[in-house]
Amino acid sequence: MFGGSSSVISEETDRIFRFNASSLEAEQLGTIPLATLGAAGVWDSEKEVAYVFGGLPDSTLAVWRYHPPTNSIVELSPYLPVNLAHASAAFFEGDGRVYLVGGHSEQGNAILRFDPSTNRTEALQVDGWPEIGRAHV
Secondary structure, X not given: OEOOEOOXXXXXEEEEXXXXXXXXEEEEEEEEEEEEEOOEEEEEOOOOEEEXXXXXXXXXXOEEEEEHHHOEEEEEOOOOOOOEEOXXXXXXOOOOEEEEXXXXXXXXXXXXXXXXXXXXXXXXXXXXXOOOXXXXX
C-alpha cells in the first residue's frame, strides 16, 4: 500500500506498507518521494516490483517503481501524459503492460497504457468509451 490519508482531515502520507492477509498485520517498509493520496498501484509478479501512478496533491504526473526486497523506489521518466488521481490499475500478463482506467484527470475519459519495458505511457482512444469522466472505476 502506498500513500493514503493519515487522518480524518485527509492529509496525504508518504508511507509504504506491506499487508499480510493471513496474519492480518501491516508493516511499514519505507516511504515514497511525495506524500500522496489516491494513487493507483499495481504489482508485476515477473519483475517483483510495484508501479505507482499519479495521486494527489494536484493530480500528479509521477510514475514510481518500487522494489520491496531492496526497499528502493525510483521515479520513472517520462511521466504520465495527463494528471491522474483515483484511477484503477491492472497489470495484463498477456502483453506485460499496465492499464489505468477512470479516476480524475485532465481528460475525464482517459484510458492509459503503461509499458514497463520502455517506461512510457500513452492515452488510448477506445471505441464506445463514454465521453464523461469515470471516477473510482
